[in-house]
Amino acid sequence: MHIINRRLAALTLIGAACGLTQITPAFADNWPSRPITMVVPFTAGTTSDVIARSLAQELHQKLGQPFIVENKGGAGGNIGAMVVARANADGYTILFATTGQAATNQLMYKKMEFDPQRDFAPVVLVAKAPVIITARPDAPYSSLKDFIAFAKANPGKATGGFPGNGTLGHITGELLARSAGVDFAKSQYRGSAQILTDLIGNHIDVGMDSLAGYVPSVREGKIKALAIASSQRWSRLPDVPTVAESLPGFEAGVWYAVLVPAKTPDDVIAKINAATNAWLKEPKTQEFLANLGIQPAGGTPAELRAFTQSEIDKWGPIIKDAKIEF
Numbered sequence: 001m002h003i004i005n006r007r008l009a010a011l012t013l014i015g016a017a018c019g020l021t022q023i024t025p026a027f028a029d030n031w032p033s034r035p036i037t038m039v040v041p042f043t044a045g046t047t048s049d050v051i052a053r054s055l056a057q058e059l060h061q062k063l064g065q066p067f068i069v070e071n072k073g074g075a076g077g078n079i080g081a082m083v084v085a086r087a088n089a090d091g092y093t094i095l096f097a098t099t100g101q102a103a104t105n106q107l108m109y110k111k112m113e114f115d116p117q118r119d120f121a122p123v124v125l126v127a128k129a130p131v132i133i134t135a136r137p138d139a140p141y142s143s144l145k146d147f148i149a150f151a152k153a154n155p156g157k158a159t160g161g162f163p164g165n166g167t168l169g170h171i172t173g174e175l176l177a178r179s180a181g182v183d184f185a186k187s188q189y190r191g192s193a194q195i196l197t198d199l200i201g202n203h204i205d206v207g208m209d210s211l212a213g214y215v216p217s218v219r220e221g222k223i224k225a226l227a228i229a230s231s232q233r234w235s236r237l238p239d240v241p242t243v244a245e246s247l248p249g250f251e252a253g254v255w256y257a258v259l260v261p262a263k264t265p266d267d268v269i270a271k272i273n274a275a276t277n278a279w280l281k282e283p284k285t286q287e288f289l290a291n292l293g294i295q296p297a298g299g300t301p302a303e304l305r306a307f308t309q310s311e312i313d314k315w316g317p318i319i320k321d322a323k324i325e326f
Contacts, residue, residue, distance in 0.1 A: 031091050031268050032065040040096045041080025043073040047212065047292060051127065051256055052096040054288060055279060062275040069096075076166070076326075077101040078112060085114035089261040091268035095120065097259050099168060103311045107319045108166050109326050116259075122304035123258040123269050124276045125297040127289055130230035130253035131172045132211040133243065134223045136202045144227040144246045147206065151182035158184040158205040161195040166324045169209040171315055172229060172252040174322045176208070179247050199223045210254050212293030229253060236290060255297070255311075257304055269301055 036059075040052045049071060056067035072080035081101035087093035095101070102116055114120075133144060141147045151158050162170040165188050173186060187204060189195050195207045196214065200222050207214070211228060218225040218237065225240045229252040233242055243250040258272060279285050280296040289296050299307075 029267070031265070031271065032063055034092065035066040035068055036091070037093050038067050038069050038096055039080045039084050039093065040069055040071050041073060041077035041098075041101055042071065044071050047129065047210070047254075047294070048096060048098055048256060050292065051289070051294070054285075055096070055126065055258075055276065058279040058285075059272070059275050062278065063271065076105050076109070078105055078109065078114075081116070082113045084259070084261060085119040087261050089263040089265075091260065091264055091272075093261065094123070094272070095259045096126075097257050099255050099311065102255075102257055102259060103308050104166075104168075104171070104315050104319065107312070107316050108324050117308075119262050120259040121262050121264050121269060122301045122308065123260055124273045124301065125299055125304045125307055126256040126258060126276065126280070127294045127297050128230070128253045128255045129210045129212065129292070129294045130228050130234070130251075131169060131208055132214050132218075132228050132240075133176070133226045134199060134207045134209075134214050134218065135226050136199050136205055137221070137223055138202055139205060139224060142224055142226070143241070144243060147226055148180045148182055148246065151180070151184050155183045156185060159187055160184050161187050161189055161198060161204040161207040161209075163189055163192050163195060163209050166319075166326065167209075168252065168254045169207075171318050171322070171324070173208045174318050174324075175250070175252060175315075176243070176247075178318065178321070179250055196223070210293070215293055230295065234293075234295075236293070255307075256294075257308075273301060 038052055038056050040049050042048045053069050056069050059067045072083055077098060077100050081095055081097065084093055084095040106112055106116060141150050160173050162173055177183060192209050192213045195209060196217060198204045199207050217223045225237060227241050227243045228234055229243045229250060231251055258276060260269060277298045280298045286296055
């Protein structure tokens with residue numbers, strides 16, 4: 001009797017184990033069966049929010065369930081990212097991340113409640129927003145090459161404006177100083193608006209920030225565009241060279257990516273990845289992003305993982321040398 005009972009128990013356990021092995025694929029096949037929350041770790045109306053809402057609408061249409069955008073700003077995006085890091089890995093809570101939460105914040109913040117490489121799984125790189133280097137209208141230089149020559153001849157006399165300590169504009173300025181071997185004063189602002197005002201008013205010499213907010217003033221001749229830190233020239237400002245044309249290999253920009261909690265089923269990740277890549281290939285999407293000064297990306301989860309690591313490797317020494325920490 002004991003032998004029979006043991007055999008029954010063993011068969012029951014084996015059956016349960018087999019059942020468990022079938023749960024994940026079946027779950028993934030049925031996903032999504034209810035609304036999904038897309039957390040944007042910044043306030044409503046920001047560029048992240050605008051892109052995320054457009055993507056959410058497309059995912060809703062392609063996958064058949066609502067994608068509800070939830071804004072949770074604060075601490076450089078860390079608060080919203082932490083919410084997703086702690087969520088169930090079931091595909092119903094996803095993060096629309098930027099460079100900070102996915103890569104660079106961990107290099108600056110002494111205490112973070114999550115580890116992006118441990119707590120998230122990559123889904124897809126959505127887009128890149130290159131940094132633009134601009135100058136005051138009466139500056140004695142009209143190209144990045146000329147600015148570098150001026151800065152070398154006048155060390156510490158030029159002033160660069162950045163949209164806040166630790167922002168991509170700031171660390172791009174640090175990378176530029178290191179790559180070109182120049183020294184210039186650095187002035188931190190709260191956002192882009194005051195940088196633009198002070199450039200137009202000739203109160204600072206150069207500004208380094210995400211592209212979109214500066215394009216109208218460049219086109220109107222209110223400020224000069226010295227270079228764009230993208231891999232290739234931007235079609236909307238074709239006469240503005242890339243930084244790499246003066247400093248080979250130089251590229252810098254904010255990027256946007258979809259992440260999910262670690263251990264989210266691979267099939268769920270694949271569905272989000274495929275739908276997002278399809279959206280990025282649509283002409284209307286490319287026009288929408290171009291109007292924001294943003295370049296579509298796309299690719300596989302593995303490519304996003306590799307790209308993220310390359311960004312950490314690139315910015316780590318810059319941030320350490322500049323002693324940027326919070």
